[in-house]
Amino acid sequence: MITMLSTMEILELVRDDLAAVEAKMREAGIEEQHPALSGALEHLLASGGKRLRPALSLLTARMLDGEPERAVSLAASIEMLHTATLVHDDLIDGSLLRRGLPTLNAQWSPAATVLTGDYLFARAAELASQTDSVRVMNVFARTLMIIVNGEINQMFVGRGQVSREGYYRRIYAKTASLFSVAAEAAALLSHVEESVVEAMRTYGREMGIAFQIVDDILDFTGEEARLGKPVGSDLRQGLFTLPVLCYLDQQPYDRDVAALLNGRSGDADTVARVVHSVRNSGAIDAAHAEARAYVTRAQEALVSLPDNIYHRALSDLSEYFVSRNL
Numbered sequence: 328m329i330t331m332l333s334t335m336e337i338l339e340l341v342r343d344d345l346a347a348v349e350a351k352m353r354e355a356g357i358e359e360q361h362p363a364l365s366g367a368l369e370h371l372l373a374s375g376g377k378r379l380r381p382a383l384s385l386l387t388a389r390m391l392d393g394e395p396e397r398a399v400s401l402a403a404s405i406e407m408l409h410t411a412t413l414v415h416d417d418l419i420d421g422s423l424l425r426r427g428l429p430t431l432n433a434q435w436s437p438a439a440t441v442l443t444g445d446y447l448f449a450r451a452a453e454l455a456s457q458t459d460s461v462r463v464m465n466v467f468a469r470t471l472m473i474i475v476n477g478e479i480n481q482m483f484v485g486r487g488q489v490s491r492e493g494y495y496r497r498i499y500a501k502t503a504s505l506f507s508v509a510a511e512a513a514a515l516l517s518h519v520e521e522s523v524v525e526a527m528r529t530y531g532r533e534m535g536i537a538f539q540i541v542d543d544i545l546d547f548t549g550e551e552a553r554l555g556k557p558v559g560s561d562l563r564q565g566l567f568t569l570p571v572l573c574y575l576d577q578q579p580y581d582r583d584v585a586a587l588l589n590g591r592s593g594d595a596d597t598v599a600r601v602v603h604s605v606r607n608s609g610a611i612d613a614a615h616a617e618a619r620a621y622v623t624r625a626q627e628a629l630v631s632l633p634d635n636i637y638h639r640a641l642s643d644l645s646e647y648f649v650s651r652n653l
Contacts, residue, residue, distance in 0.1 A: 503535025
């Protein structure tokens with residue numbers, strides 16, 4: 328019986344590459360970069376995270392025998408893009424903590440925070456250009472447009488939305504699109520057939536959706552100290568995630584959920600009751616089953632690809648996505 332690789336063992340396979348990614352991200356983007364930008368970047372990069380998105384690019388490149396140096400530039404651009412989106416997300420949501428640490432907007436003015444996020448987007452694009460691939464730049468730019476369009480949709484029509492179609496569209500834009508480009512772009516750099524590029528795009532998309540579903544589950548089942556944010560934070564913002572949608576399948580006339588739908592998302596007592604109800608129903612298991620289905624499709628996308636240790640790592644990484652806790 329083959330034992331599944333642990334997350335630590337998976338990341339160990341690309342340890343040196345990840346170290347090179349960290350070093351590249353910390354390089355000054357331009358001469359005379361303002362010290363405040365350098366300090367902000369250091370704060371953001373030091374705030375934690377397992378670097379799953381760059382690891383996904385690096386593992387894909389290794390599996391497909393891609394060029395390591397270009398893969399490092401790609402992985403750095405993916406993580407820098409992710410970091411930039413977090414800066415803007417925290418400002419938009421008014422979040423003062425991320426992973427238990429103060430966000431940039433908790434310390435700086437909105438104007439300075441926006442400009443820093445803009446700089447990081449530009450830096451991410453500059454890193455992507457180091458791959459010397461027009462196709463990579465194209466999918467990178469398209470992904471950025473998808474992410475921004477998704478944020479705008481969430482601001483104008485996403486809050487208070489209670490359809491699965493709307494939910495999955497939102498989490499693709501928010502999360503899965505970045506996982507998808509991390510895998511797809513790495514395949515593009517590996518000079519493989521289009522069918523392989525499509526397989527990796529599918530793998531990344533399905534993985535990303537599963538990742539976000541589990542994140543949304545943890546928003547109900549996790550502990551505030553470990554989450555680094557209040558439990559039920561999405562509900563407080565008027566966002567109805569998959570656990571709530573699964574709960575509504577079982578209890579379509581719940582008065583507390585109806586109250587939140589009618590604009591009482593700021594009512595802490597109502598939010599607490601909904602969190603308790605969702606936790607103590609079958610909704611969490613139902614949401615987890617949907618996440619598992621996406622992981623299965625991600626693993627199926629890998630079936631015809633090179634059978635090596637990196638292939639195994641990518642398959643096992645998807646298992647971590649649905650079994651993880653914070």
